Amino acid sequence: MTYNTDKVAAPQSAGGYSAKNIAKIVGLVCAIGFIFDMLLLALPPQLGNVSWRIGLEQEFANRSIIFLFGMALLVFSSVGIAKGKNRLVLLSRGSMVAGIAFFLISLLAIADAIQLQKQALGNIDSRETEIQQQLRQAEDNPESLREGISVDDLGRISEELTRQAEERRGRARQAAVKTAVSNVGNLILVGAGLVGLGRSGSRLSKTNN
Numbered sequence: 001m002t003y004n005t006d007k008v009a010a011p012q013s014a015g016g017y018s019a020k021n022i023a024k025i026v027g028l029v030c031a032i033g034f035i036f037d038m039l040l041l042a043l044p045p046q047l048g049n050v051s052w053r054i055g056l057e058q059e060f061a062n063r064s065i066i067f068l069f070g071m072a073l074l075v076f077s078s079v080g081i082a083k084g085k086n087r088l089v090l091l092s093r094g095s096m097v098a099g100i101a102f103f104l105i106s107l108l109a110i111a112d113a114i115q116l117q118k119q120a121l122g123n124i125d126s127r128e129t130e131i132q133q134q135l136r137q138a139e140d141n142p143e144s145l146r147e148g149i150s151v152d153d154l155g156r157i158s159e160e161l162t163r164q165a166e167e168r169r170g171r172a173r174q175a176a177v178k179t180a181v182s183n184v185g186n187l188i189l190v191g192a193g194l195v196g197l198g199r200s201g202s203r204l205s206k207t208n209n
Contacts, residue, residue, distance in 0.1 A: 024077035030070025092201030102191030113180035
């Protein structure tokens with residue numbers, strides 16, 4: 001007994017192309033949506049403001065997985081289809097370029113985190129120095145003190161001020177480290193994923209019909 005397999009193969013092929021079309025649509029939405037969102041967040045540009053740059057880098061890092069997912073779907077939609085080789089090659093190269101760009105942005109994120117930490121510590125130091133100078137001036141002129149406040153009180157205030165300033169320095173350092181680790185970690189992981197995706201797509205393009 002023989003079976004006609006033509007009718008069976010057709011629905012499978014149609015289903016495969018339908019899945020790839022869906023992947024292509026979703027991939028385009030994710031990739032283009034990511035780019036559009038980042039362009040909106042970058043307006044108006046304030047490149048000289050380190051806080052603005054760190055905020056943009058944080059948004060970029062948090063949303064980067066969407067771009068990776070979109071590129072992966074686009075690469076998948078180009079594998080094993082007629083006339084998909086050129087698109088696969090283009091997507092693979094684009095993924096690798098984007099991955100390298102993510103690595104470069106991670107370096108910028110590290111530099112900005114260090115700069116922001118220096119600014120925060122500098123502001124704390126400046127404020128502490130200003131108040132300590134006022135306290136020393138008050139100690140040099142005891143007659144200018146308000147009633148009920150002694151020179152000993154000023155000494156205790158100075159010690160408390162130093163302690164609080166040191167606590168603020170510690171919090172500033174911790175905040176800078178957390179921000180840097182979070183942003184840089186996401187950027188490096190997604191960058192590595194994009195480079196790996198590009199390399200895989202390049203290999204597949206050589207066997208793609």
